[in-house]
Amino acid sequence: MAVELKMPALSPTMEEGTLAKWLVKEGDTVAPGDILAEIETDKATMEFEAIDEGTVGKIMVAEGTENVPVGTVIAMLSGDDDDSAAAPPPVEDVAGEGKDVGREPSQAEVTKPVRAEPRADPEIPHGTNMATVTVREALRDGMAEEMRRDERVFVMGEEVAEYQGAYKVTQGLLDEFGPKRVIDTPITEYGFAGIGTGAAMGGLRPIVEFMTFNFAMQAIDHIINSAAKTNYMSGGQMRCPIVFRGPNGAASRVGAQHSQNYGPWYASVPGLIVIAPYDSSDAKGLMKAAIRCDDPVVFLENELVYGRSFELPELDDHVLPIGKARIMREGSDVTIVSYSIGVGLSLEAAEELAEQGIEAEVIDLRTLRPLDKQAVLDSLAKTNRVIVAEEGWPTCSIASEIVALCMEEGFDHLDAPVLRVCNEDVPLPYAANLEKLALLDTARIVAAAKKVCYAE
Amino acid sequence: MAKPARTRKAAAKPNTAQADPDFVLHSLQAAHEKSRRYDASDEELMGFYEQMLLIRRFEEKAGQLYGLGLIGGFCHLYIGQEAVAVGLQSALAEGKDSVITGYRDHGHMLAYGIDPNVIMAELTGRQAGISKGKGGSMHMFSTEHKFYGGHGIVGAQVALGGGLALAHKYNEDGGLCLAYFGDGAANQGQVYETFNMAALWNLPIVFVIENNGYAMGTAVKRSSAETEFYRRGTAFRIPGMDVNGMDVLEVRAAAELAFAHVRAGNGPVLMELNTYRYRGHSMSDPAKYRSREEVQEQRDHNDPIERLKKELIERGKSEDDIKAIDKAIRARVAQSADFAETSPEPEPAELYTDVLVGSY
Numbered sequence: 001m002a003v004e005l006k007m008p009a010l011s012p013t014m015e016e017g018t019l020a021k022w023l024v025k026e027g028d029t030v031a032p033g034d035i036l037a038e039i040e041t042d043k044a045t046m047e048f049e050a051i052d053e054g055t056v057g058k059i060m061v062a063e064g065t066e067n068v069p070v071g072t073v074i075a076m077l078s079g080d081d082d083d084s085a086a087a088p089p090p091v092e093d094v095a096g097e098g099k100d101v102g103r104e105p106s107q108a109e110v111t112k113p114v115r116a117e118p119r120a121d122p123e124i125p126h127g128t129n130m131a132t133v134t135v136r137e138a139l140r141d142g143m144a145e146e147m148r149r150d151e152r153v154f155v156m157g158e159e160v161a162e163y164q165g166a167y168k169v170t171q172g173l174l175d176e177f178g179p180k181r182v183i184d185t186p187i188t189e190y191g192f193a194g195i196g197t198g199a200a201m202g203g204l205r206p207i208v209e210f211m212t213f214n215f216a217m218q219a220i221d222h223i224i225n226s227a228a229k230t231n232y233m234s235g236g237q238m239r240c241p242i243v244f245r246g247p248n249g250a251a252s253r254v255g256a257q258h259s260q261n262y263g264p265w266y267a268s269v270p271g272l273i274v275i276a277p278y279d280s281s282d283a284k285g286l287m288k289a290a291i292r293c294d295d296p297v298v299f300l301e302n303e304l305v306y307g308r309s310f311e312l313p314e315l316d317d318h319v320l321p322i323g324k325a326r327i328m329r330e331g332s333d334v335t336i337v338s339y340s341i342g343v344g345l346s347l348e349a350a351e352e353l354a355e356q357g358i359e360a361e362v363i364d365l366r367t368l369r370p371l372d373k374q375a376v377l378d379s380l381a382k383t384n385r386v387i388v389a390e391e392g393w394p395t396c397s398i399a400s401e402i403v404a405l406c407m408e409e410g411f412d413h414l415d416a417p418v419l420r421v422c423n424e425d426v427p428l429p430y431a432a433n434l435e436k437l438a439l440l441d442t443a444r445i446v447a448a449a450k451k452v453c454y455a456e
Numbered sequence: 457m458a459k460p461a462r463t464r465k466a467a468a469k470p471n472t473a474q475a476d477p478d479f480v481l482h483s484l485q486a487a488h489e490k491s492r493r494y495d496a497s498d499e500e501l502m503g504f505y506e507q508m509l510l511i512r513r514f515e516e517k518a519g520q521l522y523g524l525g526l527i528g529g530f531c532h533l534y535i536g537q538e539a540v541a542v543g544l545q546s547a548l549a550e551g552k553d554s555v556i557t558g559y560r561d562h563g564h565m566l567a568y569g570i571d572p573n574v575i576m577a578e579l580t581g582r583q584a585g586i587s588k589g590k591g592g593s594m595h596m597f598s599t600e601h602k603f604y605g606g607h608g609i610v611g612a613q614v615a616l617g618g619g620l621a622l623a624h625k626y627n628e629d630g631g632l633c634l635a636y637f638g639d640g641a642a643n644q645g646q647v648y649e650t651f652n653m654a655a656l657w658n659l660p661i662v663f664v665i666e667n668n669g670y671a672m673g674t675a676v677k678r679s680s681a682e683t684e685f686y687r688r689g690t691a692f693r694i695p696g697m698d699v700n701g702m703d704v705l706e707v708r709a710a711a712e713l714a715f716a717h718v719r720a721g722n723g724p725v726l727m728e729l730n731t732y733r734y735r736g737h738s739m740s741d742p743a744k745y746r747s748r749e750e751v752q753e754q755r756d757h758n759d760p761i762e763r764l765k766k767e768l769i770e771r772g773k774s775e776d777d778i779k780a781i782d783k784a785i786r787a788r789v790a791q792s793a794d795f796a797e798t799s800p801e802p803e804p805a806e807l808y809t810d811v812l813v814g815s816y
Contacts, residue, residue, distance in 0.1 A: 008523025011740035012530070032516060033734065033755060035748070044742035048523075049735075051516045070525060110804040116815060154626070180626065186656070191615050191649025198619020201604055202554065204626060206619075225609050226616060233595040235588030236810035238604065270811050294813035323816030370816050 003052055003079060007061070007072040010039060010046045017041045018066045019074060028056045030077070037063070037074070054079045118372055119321040121285075129314045136306040138280035139169050139245075142287030143207060145317075147177055150205060153291055156183040156196055157209030157246075166211045167247060167306055193219030193244070197226045197296075200242035205291060210246035213262045213300065220265075227296035228271030243290045245299035248276070249341060249391050250439060252304065256427035261392030263339070266298040267368040267401070273322055274368040276300040278343035280310035282366055285320030293322060300368075302341045302391075323367045325375035331361035334449045335379040337402050338389040339365040342440060346389045349445035358453055368398055376402060377410050384415040385452040391440045394422035416452040421445050481695045484713050484725060485686070488697055494543075494708035498771055504546065504704045505764045506781055508538035511563045512761055513789045514572055515735075518562065518579055521793060522739045527579045531593045534563030536734040539760035540666055541567035543707025544634060544729075547715055552629065554602040556617040557636035559594035560666075561606045564636065568601050572788060576796035584799040588806060602631075611644030613637060614663065618650040621661035621724075632660040632718045640671025642685050651692040651724070658723040662714050663689070665728045666701065672737040673745040686728035694726045701729030702758045732758065 007017065018040040024030060030050040037048045057076035061068055068074065133141070147153045154177075159166045161174040161184040174182040185192040189210065196208040210216040216223065227240045250259040266274045273295050277283045283301070290297040312318070328343060329350050338346040343364045350360040361379050365372065380386050386406055388399035399420035406418045424438040450456050496504065515533040522531050534541070537560075545555065545567040557564045565575055570586070578585030579593050586596050596606040604620060607613040617635025624631040641647060642665050654661050665685045669676055676683050686696030695717070699710040707729065714725040732754045736743040743751075765778060 006524060008520075009525045010523070012528055014740075041740075043740070044744070046736075046740075046742045047748075049519075051520045110807060113808050118816060183657075186649075186652060188646075188649035188652065190646045191618070191653060194612060194615020194646055195619040195622055195650065195653060198556070198604075198616035198621075199623045199626070200619070201616065202620040202623030204623050221609060221612065222615065226607070226612055230597075230605070231813060232810045233587060233591040234597040234599075234605070234810075235586070235590050236813075237587070237599050238597045239813055273812070273816070321816070322814075367816070 002057060003054065003077045004073045005036070005075040005077055007068045007070050007074050008039070008048060009070045010041050011043060014041045014070060016067050016069045019061050019063055019068050020045060022059060022063045024056050026056055026059055030054060030056060050077070052077060052079060115370065117374065118324040121320055121324065121326070124313045124315070130311040131314050132309050133280050133312050134307055134309050135280050135283045135301070136167070136169055138284035138312055139287055139301065140171055140173070142284040143170070143291070144173060144176065146288055146291040147173070147181060150291075152203065152205040153207065154181040154183065154204065155207045155209060156185055156192060158185055158187055158211050160184060160209050165209070167303060169301070169306070170209065189215050189218040190222065193222040194226065196242055196244075197222045197240060200227070200240045200296070201230065201238055205241050207243045207245060207291065210244065212251075212258060212303070213246050213248040214258050214260055216244065216246070216262070223266070223272070223296070223298065224269050228269050231295070232271060239294055240296045241294050243287075243293075243297045243299050245287075245290075246301060247303040247306070248300035249302050250304075250423070250428055253430060253432065253435060255430045259428035261390070263300055263368050263392060264397045264401075266300075267371075267398060269369075271296070272369060273297040274300065275322065275366065276340040276368055277366055278305065278340055278364050279308075280312045281318070282320060282326070282364070284312060285318045286322065286366065288317075288319045289322050292319070300340065305341055305344070308344075323370045323372060325372035326364045326366055327361065327375070327379070328364050329360065329362040331359035331383065333359045333383055334385040334387065334453055335361045335363060335376070335383045336387055336389055336445060336449065337363045337365065337376055337379075339368060339398065340391065342389040342391045345391075345440060345442050346445055348442045349389070349449065352442065352446050353449055356450070356455070358449060358455060360449055365398070371401065371405075373405055373409065376405060377413075380406055380410045381413045384413055386414075387419045387421055387445070387448045387452055389421045389440060389445045392423055393425055394420045395425060397422060416454070419448045419452055421448045481690055481693065484695045484697050484717055487713050488699070488710050492700075492709060493703070493705040494712065496705060496708070500546075501764065501768060501771065502773075502781075504542050504708075505761070505768060506785065507542045507546075507567055508704065508761050508764065509782065509785050510572070510788065511538045511541070511566045513785050514566060514576070514792065515562060517789045517793050518576070519735065519739065521576075521580065521796070526797060527593070528581065529592055530559070531579065531739045532560040532737065533733070533735045533739070534560055536754065536759075537666060537668060537701065537731045538563060539704040539707050540664070540701045540729045540731050543704040544664060544711045547708055547711035548634065549631070551602070552631040554604055554620045554624070554631060554633045555636075556604040556613045556620060556633065557606065558610065558613050558638060558641060559606070559608050560638070561594065561596055565596060565598065565603060568598070568603055570598050570601055570603065572792035573795040576792040577799050580796040580799075581801065582796060582799035583802045583806070584795070588810075589802045590806070590810065611637060611641040611646050614641065614644070614647045615650045617661055617663075618654050618659060621654065621659035622657070624660050625658070630719070632662060632715060634662050634664060636664045636666055638671065639665060639667040639669070639676050639680065639685060640674070642667075642688065643671075643679060648692070651689055651694055651726075654724040655689075655692040655694050658721065660718050661724045662718055663694070663724060663726045665726070666731055667728055668731050668733045670733075670737065670745065673741070673743075675745065684728070686726060689724070689726035694724050696726045696728065699727055699729050701731035702760045703763060704760055
């Protein structure tokens with residue numbers, strides 16, 4: 001049985017090469033692993049090894065020949081064995097098109113699935129008692145309820161157990177659930193994010209707390225490469241139900257390395273869910289949804305909001321839908337899109353605007369990925385003017401994304417350009433006056449809203 | 457989760473290692489040196505031979521298909537290292553233990569008995585591939601076999617393996633995690649973060665450094681201050697074992713000791729498996745960092761498959777018996793290549809599936 005020896009592709013990009021040197025001659029007996037020839041690619045000289053045993057037959061391409069296309073038959077090898085299985089399977093290929101062998105270009109139309117309308121928030125039954133709780137407590141209660149409900153849920157992170165949480169979000173969890181389920185880690189974000197991710201792959205439901213998301217940059221490889229991509233890369237076999245949570249964005253006077261909004265970073269990654277709630281009800285309802293979610297979730301909190309109190313319905317199981325925005329205030333003149341701490345500033349701005357006769361609608365995105373595009377477009381259709389208030393840098397931001405959305409899908413409704421109202425495009429300074437100048441504030445939101453209403 | 461705190465060390469206490477009676481870093485190595493080779497039955501020996509040969513022939517075929525343009529991207533072959541995966545994984549409790557590795561993963565999957573067809577079809581990027589053609593050579597998984605990949609980022613599998621071990625302990629399922637990585641990955645910071653937590657929390661994990669001498673093109677001595685990798689757990693109180701990875705029976709004997717230690721609740725073990733890869737780091741590696749003679753020397757005098765073949769003949773197997781096995785394995789591999797080539801590519805609609813599990 002004769003085997004055709006073909007010019008091999010020796011790198012992902014190689015299309016042709018030089019047959020630099022034959023190391024065997026016709027009639028030589030070769031064994032698997034013997035070097036037959038040296039081939040020069042665009043990058044290097046490579047050795048071409050025998051795969052099968054046999055005797056070298058006719059050499060079809062002489063040494064020194066340049067530009068030999070991948071797939072060209074360069075020599076024949078006759079098998080010592082009667083075994084035809086050693087021969088490579090027959091392939092109809094075209095010289096020079098080795099990369100396309102056996103691959104049909106796809107003719108079929110690729111239909112992108114349309115996202116279903118996100119579920120609405122569940123109705124709060126009439127007469128439900130409203131409790132006033134801080135965001136900090138709401139987050140803790142959400143975690144505790146899910147830990148009671150599902151044995152697989154556990155919390156790990158720096159100072160989450162004995163210290164009760166660096167920002168006291170995990171207060172009381174160690175007492176109730178013990179050290180098996182509330183685990184203090186050493187200060188090794190990359191390592192424990194990987195361990196948490198592996199535990200989720202192994203069937204548990206970890207909540208990984210980062211003391212702040214600034215430190216998660218050490219761990220971002222596991223969040224993106226390990227957690228977000230695995231379900232896709234495994235063809236849907238291997239899931240990663242994990243929640244990465246912690247405070248995000250600027251705190252107060254902690255300088256550039258501790259003050260950054262990672263919302264746009266994570267929201268750009270397919271395979272992740274990104275949630276950034278504002279008030280207590282959303283914090284609890286979305287935390288519970290995140291823990292039950294079969295996908296990896298990045299849950300962005302805000303240190304400056306932890307201590308604020310809001311009303312929260314006292315329900316047995318307060319779970320809110322992921323991917324659904326919330327209208328915080330109705331208005332007819334201009335839409336202010338925001339999330340996280342920006343929502344509070346936007347609501348204040350709306351009050352000021354109302355005093356000046358402008359009725360602003362305030363939308364809290366709540367989930368940054370998948371984005372509730374329809375909520376934004378519906379509001380745009382109503383007010384015809386949109387600004388985005390974001391506590392974060394303007395470049396490649398969620399605000400940029402909303403601008404793109406309005407241009408692509410809401411252009412006909414626009415009566416003014418969509419404006420981004422963000423932090424200044426600088427690392428956050430320490431000095432009190434400079435910090436104040438750098439950060440998003442109510443005055444800037446008011447000014448932008450008036451500008452798009454041509455009311456200056 | 458934390459184990460009971462040790463007695464607090466006095467700040468200036470000298471020579472603590474010798475004074476500490478439970479410092480067992482050398483006990484496993486000492487036990488291994490006493491009896492290096494596993495006493496395999498004829499049947500087991502034949503099984504090891506067949507598995508190693510399947511990996512060898514499969515990888516040769518993969519190299520060939522790569523040359524034909526049927527396999528794209530990066531493709532890292534396991535040729536030369538077969539005894540490591542076969543020796544270690546033959547000692548696992550199937551269905552209980554988990555395995556995780558890096559991107560040189562074909563051999564570990566074959567050693568687990570995963571169907572060569574679906575592995576080869578993944579390499580050619582077909583719908584029938586184990587990851588539906590969406591993963592490729594470096595990203596293959598079989599949760600059914602508790603094989604958790606197949607990871608493309610050097611060292612990531614070590615921390616992920618720590619998580620799998622944490623899940624074994626959390627669920628009290630009696631399983632352990634076998635986490636493979638190379639001499640290159642052994643210099644990654646997260647490896648040591650994981651060593652620390654695995655030892656601190658007594659996780660059931662066996663760290664396996666497959667030291668094939670080169671991190672891509674960088675020889676161990678050019679990249680590593682401590683080239684005796686089995687010692688690298690010392691700072692975390694993880695016992696180390698220095699194992700000849702070119703002899704499947706030595707590997708298996710070492711695995712028995714290491715697994716028993718971990719299963720007894722003693723926490724992690726670090727094994728260094730000294731091995732050699734005959735091919736380049738990946739298919740596109742011209743391998744100019746070593747001499748042809750060095751490779752030939754290993755092939756001629758240290759080949760794990762030839763070593764076992766000799767042993768089988770000494771035990772009375774005939775050349776014909778062995779040739780029959782070779783023939784059957786070649787046929788099996790040819791069948792997998794045929795399957796991989798004739799299977800259709802993924803449906804275009806697969807582009808959008810498996811991004812998320814839920815719908816929101």
